[in-house]
Amino acid sequence: MTEDEITRTVALCRPDGSLNPGAVGWTRTPLHDTSGIGRGLRGRGRDKRWEYWALVTPTHVVGVTTSALDYAALHEVYVLDRATGGELDEVVIAPLNRSASLPASLGTGPVRSRTRRVAVAVDESRDGTATRLRARTPRVGLDVLVDRPAGHEVLGVVVPWSERRFQYTVKDVGRPVRGMLRVDGVEHPVGGGAGAGAWAVLDHGRGRWPYAVRWQWGVGFRDGVGLQLGGTWTLQGPTTENGVFVDGRLHKLHGELDWTFDETDHMAPWQVIGDRVDLTFTPWHDRVARTNLGVLASATDQCFGRWSGSVVTDGGGRLLVDGLEGWVEDVRQRW
Helix, strand or coil: CCCCECCCCEECECCCCCECHHHCCEECCCCEECCCCCCCCCCCCCEEEEEEEEEECCCEEEEEEEEECCCEEEEEEEEEECCCCCEEEEEEEEECCCCEECCCCCCCCCEEEECCCCEEEEEECCCCCEEEEEEECCCEEEEEEEECCCCCCCEEEEEECCCCCEEEEEEEEEEEEEEEEEECCEEEEECCHHHCCCEEEEEEEEEECCCEEEEEEEEEEECCEEEEEEECCCCCCCCCCCEEEECCEEEECCCCCEEECCCCCCCCCEEEEECCEEEEEEEEEEEEEEEECCCCEEEEEEEEEEEEEEEECCCCCEEECCCEEEEEEEEEEEC
16 A cells, blocks of 8 residues: 655645545645635534644643534643643533634644633744744643754645545644643743653644544654554545654655554553554553533543554664653544
8 A cells, every 4th residue: 555645735625625636645744725624514513623732741741732623612731740640631612613713724823722711822933943832721831832843744644534524634743842831830841951851742633524433543752753653543545644753754654554452451552563563552641531412422541651663664674663652542532
């Protein structure tokens, strides 16, 4: 299986709102115009737009979400204290999308969550070399810069289920981050000096989804090596969201991966196997999240831990990934 690489700007949607066949493929930089998502009547009820940032530091893991799900908006700030295992998770689900502001395409405007308990602001620098990420809840404050090194590549993929149901995702893995995290009035440096070793991941999504779906997602990063792996939701399609990054350069992994894990014990080791992938993930913490609001429901196990094993790069070399920090997740979504 070889997937098509797109190297020019392309519209995700046709003028009538259906999927543009020429948009199906993958990119090393964000090249898709997704302005058709969230406009008009074509995708009413099925349009999904979000920005999810995850930060991994020596002391904490942080997740920040702004999302517009068509008939509701979901905003969230999650903090895990790595030393104690303590979690803070502030979630606001608001009707319609008025509390969420998201740009038509990645990098074309600010991101905002505007609610009483969760506020998020994401802004790109004028020269494109950094992203400022701010978030606030009653107990948490975050203000960091996520740097974009020269030559840094991402994995952008369009996954089609049909001409009416499709998703564009950008996974941006292993960007250095610096700034400050405040939890219950205590400040924790992020990146630089005592906070060295911090990195960030962006999950950018624009698409029109089926009502019920399941996926797995895995990420890891250390010392210039990053993993981006997906499963289940891309089955039977022409594209996958799998890749390995080496010093900012993307090596696209074609073909589906076989995910094996214990659904009754997510803390047991996970196996991820493919033509060029032989990996084990060993968790040290399981973040369990359950939501059931009738129409909107989800079940998530996001496990933080470490990767071991190997991946074969584009040049045929065997890359050992032992000790990469990151996460895996198993999600069942009804939306």
